[in-house]
Amino acid sequence: MSFFRHAFQIAAKDLRAELRTKEALNASLSFALVILLLFSFAFDPTAEQTREISGGLLWLVFAFAGALILNRSFARELTNDCLDALVASPVSGAALFTGKCLANMALLVAVELICLPVFGIFYNVRWVHRFWPLLLTLILGTWGITVVGTVFSALTVNLRLRELMLPTLVYPLLIPALMAAIQLTTGLLAGQPLAAELTNWLKLLIGFDIIFTALALGLVETVLMG
Amino acid sequence: MTAVSAAGVWKYYGDYPALKNISLTVASGACLALLGRNGAGKTTLLRILAGLSQPSRGTVSIAGLAVRDPRARRNIGILGHGIAVYEEFSAYENLRLFAGLYGLADPHRAALEWLERTGLDRVKDGLVREFSRGMRQRLAVARAFLHNPGVLLLDEPFTALDDRAIVVLQSLLAEARSQNRTVILSTHQLREALELATHVALIQRGALAYAGERTPIMLEDPGWLYRTYGEA
Amino acid sequence: MKDKLLYAACLLAAWLVLANLSVILLVLPDEAEQGAIYRIIFFHVPAAWSAFLGFLLAALASVAYLVKRNLWFDALAVSVTEVGLVFSIVNLITGMIWGRIIWGIWWTWDARLTSMLVCALLYAGYLMLRRAVEEPAQRAKFSAVFSIFAFIDVPIVWFSIQWWRTQHPQPVFRGGGSMDPAMYKMMFANWVPLLLLFAVLSAVRLRQERARSEIDALRREAHAL
Numbered sequence A: 001m002s003f004f005r006h007a008f009q010i011a012a013k014d015l016r017a018e019l020r021t022k023e024a025l026n027a028s029l030s031f032a033l034v035i036l037l038l039f040s041f042a043f044d045p046t047a048e049q050t051r052e053i054s055g056g057l058l059w060l061v062f063a064f065a066g067a068l069i070l071n072r073s074f075a076r077e078l079t080n081d082c083l084d085a086l087v088a089s090p091v092s093g094a095a096l097f098t099g100k101c102l103a104n105m106a107l108l109v110a111v112e113l114i115c116l117p118v119f120g121i122f123y124n125v126r127w128v129h130r131f132w133p134l135l136l137t138l139i140l141g142t143w144g145i146t147v148v149g150t151v152f153s154a155l156t157v158n159l160r161l162r163e164l165m166l167p168t169l170v171y172p173l174l175i176p177a178l179m180a181a182i183q184l185t186t187g188l189l190a191g192q193p194l195a196a197e198l199t200n201w202l203k204l205l206i207g208f209d210i211i212f213t214a215l216a217l218g219l220v221e222t223v224l225m226g
Numbered sequence B: 001m002t003a004v005s006a007a008g009v010w011k012y013y014g015d016y017p018a019l020k021n022i023s024l025t026v027a028s029g030a031c032l033a034l035l036g037r038n039g040a041g042k043t044t045l046l047r048i049l050a051g052l053s054q055p056s057r058g059t060v061s062i063a064g065l066a067v068r069d070p071r072a073r074r075n076i077g078i079l080g081h082g083i084a085v086y087e088e089f090s091a092y093e094n095l096r097l098f099a100g101l102y103g104l105a106d107p108h109r110a111a112l113e114w115l116e117r118t119g120l121d122r123v124k125d126g127l128v129r130e131f132s133r134g135m136r137q138r139l140a141v142a143r144a145f146l147h148n149p150g151v152l153l154l155d156e157p158f159t160a161l162d163d164r165a166i167v168v169l170q171s172l173l174a175e176a177r178s179q180n181r182t183v184i185l186s187t188h189q190l191r192e193a194l195e196l197a198t199h200v201a202l203i204q205r206g207a208l209a210y211a212g213e214r215t216p217i218m219l220e221d222p223g224w225l226y227r228t229y230g231e232a
Numbered sequence C: 001m002k003d004k005l006l007y008a009a010c011l012l013a014a015w016l017v018l019a020n021l022s023v024i025l026l027v028l029p030d031e032a033e034q035g036a037i038y039r040i041i042f043f044h045v046p047a048a049w050s051a052f053l054g055f056l057l058a059a060l061a062s063v064a065y066l067v068k069r070n071l072w073f074d075a076l077a078v079s080v081t082e083v084g085l086v087f088s089i090v091n092l093i094t095g096m097i098w099g100r101i102i103w104g105i106w107w108t109w110d111a112r113l114t115s116m117l118v119c120a121l122l123y124a125g126y127l128m129l130r131r132a133v134e135e136p137a138q139r140a141k142f143s144a145v146f147s148i149f150a151f152i153d154v155p156i157v158w159f160s161i162q163w164w165r166t167q168h169p170q171p172v173f174r175g176g177g178s179m180d181p182a183m184y185k186m187m188f189a190n191w192v193p194l195l196l197l198f199a200v201l202s203a204v205r206l207r208q209e210r211a212r213s214e215i216d217a218l219r220r221e222a223h224a225l
Helices: A004-021 A023-043 A049-074 A079-088 A093-122 A126-154 A162-189 A197-224 B040-049 B091-101 B106-115 B134-147 B164-177 B191-197 B216-220 B226-228 C002-027 C037-068 C071-104 C111-132 C134-166 C182-225
Strands: B001-011 B016-027 B031-035 B058-064 B076-079 B150-154 B183-184 B199-204 B207-213
Touching: A004 A023, A004 B001, A004 B091, A023 A093, A049 A093, A079 A093, A079 B134, A093 A126, A126 B164, A126 C134, A162 A197, A162 B091, A162 C111, A162 C134, A197 B001, A197 B183, A197 C134, B001 B040, B001 B183, B001 C134, B016 B040, B016 B106, B016 B199, B016 B207, B016 C037, B016 C182, B031 B040, B031 B191, B031 C071, B040 B150, B040 B164, B040 B183, B040 C134, B058 B091, B076 B134, B076 C134, B076 C182, B091 B106, B091 B134, B106 B134, B134 B164, B150 C002, B164 B183, B164 B191, B183 B191, B191 C071, B199 B226, B207 B226, B216 B226, C002 C037, C002 C182, C037 C111, C071 C111, C071 C182, C111 C134
Parallel strands: B031 B183, B031 B199, B076 B150, B150 B183
Antiparallel strands: B001 B016, B001 B058, B199 B207
């Protein structure tokens, strides 16, 4: 099906371009690590406190670092009017969007997987024993951020103050997803099993992802067409 | 056979009409020169014909298909103000990418072939970032013609081309004509355009002031059209 | 004629509020736990209802715009969103006053108040977005898309915050669920004038937006000549 072929071609293009310049990746990663460090100085949490804030801390870092990557997503198409060439091509808006989501997802998850061990070391938190449920949370939460962030990256690409508009619009929308991801992460790192309460947050996160993916796929063509 | 048809196209920016009731048909193999002052609406119309912009009213079809239909889009080649190639990729990578997006059977070979035709084969692995202006323009032309589109939409293509690029473009356009492909180009360069054109359309403040065949008098006296049909 | 209708509606609203106030202040008894201040609920809650009504209308108008591409729907969307935002701020401020009086603090992360704060942020973002886009059709299109996203997010936000608060409880304004039926009736009775006010403000804003649109078009035409 050409939808998937196009989506993978776009994802591959974005990843190849990003890996070549590493602009967004470097900015995002350094920003994330710096904030992690700063929080440690600012709050100097005890072991007990760290356990309580771990989810919040990690996901705030991921959300802020993510904005840098997401901003770049459609902004990279502005030089030389490349976006026009893509929109005029047989690639559908939905395929273009999906391809970019896949690329952004890969980049953001990579940043997160680097932050996790750094966090573990600096804050003295054991996480390896919960790796698989944590990875599930990372992926579901990051998909929520990516999907909403990418569609608004497309929307804000031509606006003045793009770097300001994207976080302003996206962060309030993401509150349910971030909250669920935070609760899940804190719970998992505190040793809670993935059952009962935590499963409810998991369901919320999955629901959020499904609803907003569908909404984004439905509206992205409208956003892209002039 | 009608290759490009616009019927009752209006484009509003807010309550202001940038295009007013544009209806025109361009037959296969024709070459239409779209003339008009700056701000008349040439670029707006071309973007609508290319499927980049939605008309507020009216329809556009390419060979009978709606312009946003993927089959129609596969058949359109565009050359706008921007070169629409990626700076961080090489000439080859750019063409290979677009060949893949357009679903060509052998994207690798198509890319190489067009690099050669536009004289870029020797720099095929060079990054576009390092190209001269003329080289970039030639790559843009290669990208536009790469998938052998039946319809070519060119927005002021001769602006900012160096001599070598102009030669390449003119020969490609002549070849396109001989292959019965349709070309619509907007321009300020009256002479070059009128030489290539079989038909002419004049847009004046969003409306079609004249549309018809190119006559000998237009070629002899390029300003004639503006004086006769245009405003002072 | 239209003006007279708007003035009449205003007067009616004012009269109703005064009538209600007399009942609220004089007739209804003090509430068991909260004393006199609970009366603020008769503005606090209907304001929230009005805000949500505004956001719902905005979402519907946004869908209508995307389908019909008629700028009147865009004007409607921005008008009811602005008025809805004002009512949400009224809800927040009355909530804060209430909290200050009962518990001595200006803000608690009460589920309802927090949800309303997020909604206010969302729709303030909508207004910011509009300021960032010059071209009217594009502005209408982008705000419509955002309005739809925002409205679909509202119930999810509400739900997730409720849930967060059940896990980490904080004091709530209204302890039990049940309320004296007379008070319930008054909340609805007081909603009527607020709705009238909502309609009047939206109508005025809508008219202003359409006028601005017309001026904009004339200006573009003048520049083109």
